[in-house]
Amino acid sequence: MSSPPPIVTFQRASKRYGDGLLIIDDLTLTAQPGDFISLIGPSGCGKSTLLKLISGLSTLSSGSLHINGLAPEQAARELAYVFQEPTLLPWLTVGKNVELLMRLDGSTPSERAAIRDRVLSLVRLDGLADRYPRQLSGGQKMRVSIARALSRSPRILLLDEPFGALDEMTRDHLNEELLAIREQEAWTAFFVTHSVAEAVFLSNRIVIMAAGPGRIHEEIRVDFPYPRTAETRQSPAYQQLVARVSRVLRSVEEVCV
């Protein structure tokens, strides 16, 4: 059986900033529909830049990038982005924040309300639609941010260290919830993180990047079956893989220092 066409394809992609600094050099990477790809590597290796390229916020200097066969600027409707910070509009209620992207797309209030209620339920924030972001905890704010992204029913979800600022327990909970949501919503994920344990828990593919300039150092497959739960973290296989990814990452960082 032939595999489906890739949903994201980077082909010999390079990104150079205006001042000439080479951020990403000759990178080739494809993502299949349903992949959960974690991008991990030292600071400055271009992880977030890759997400910005996919999202259309930044453009390639050379090479090509196709999203579902389209150029990034034509594929905006396919994507949603979850930033490192919750990035909520503080003057809007939780409900209005979740509706924001649909409002920008021109959806009607009734369409927005139905989807808002569904995605708030997905992230377990039912009943909080009338609260303001300042009334939420850090973890709840991030859930709202994820709900807003899901409101577009994206085919690709870009997550830029979304749980980096949270404590470990909240982060673990949100990791589990993210996978639970993914059981119901079949999106492809690009997930930037600095946490090896998080990358191993969430992904089926871990792309370890090197810096100066950013490039793929090694890709490691994670073959644990989904759904993954808190017990997955206890398994020896999981811990061995965390140790292996950490070793590779350390070797990359030593080269970069």
Place this chain on the structure above:
Amino acid sequence: MKPSPWRRLLPVLTGIVFLAIWYAVHFSLSTEERYLLPRPDAILQAFRDESAVLGSATVNTALGALSGFVAAIVISGACALLLSLSPLIRASLYPFLMMLQMTPIIVLAPILILWSGPGFLSVTIITFLICFFPLVVNTTQGLISTDRNLVDLFTMARASRRQEILLLRLPSALPYFFTGLRIAATLAPIGAIVGDLYAGNSAGGRGGLGFQTIIYSSQFKMPALFATAFAGCALGFIFVGAVVALQWRLLHRWHDSYHRTDT
């Protein structure tokens, strides 16, 4: 945490001490000099005696201040939007905005009187000139200080320029706008009184507090002069109070400045 009753009483106590010192200074002066610092009760009496004239003058000043203030809000808002569009526009126009601010209003007033004649229009223009700068600078700063990630979010969602301005940049600039608005609110009555001092007249009963100051000063009516000063001060409180109330109405639900003790 609510302030204690003692804390609420502090301004009242300070006021009582201030009045006592006032009386003490008044009575320490020689009988001939006492007219220089009239007793507080004499000022109250002047309020009563001149209530019709002072009331009308206060209303006229309030109208001049309000029209200049509103004009400054509208025009500074439009200018701020223009300035926020590009650093090049800001670089081109900022020096001239600074010139407007740096030019002494005392020098501009006679020119304005020659251009638009004495009276309400000149008072309005002078008030506008005084209020404009803090409003345009703060609002522009607010419009260009929008969280970069939020701008990226709107860009990624392919939001139109109009959506970005209405749904993101304007609400995000509100706290900055109110900082400028509070400054402008204190300046508006001062601007109207200064404008009235130079450009006011009593034609058609339109004289304001500035014009009344000239009349009372030429008549050596010291209690009435002090009463005029207090009327101007009260007008300032009304303007600032209105702005503070509006600011509370629009920001209190979400802005951190109203919720520092929540966390």
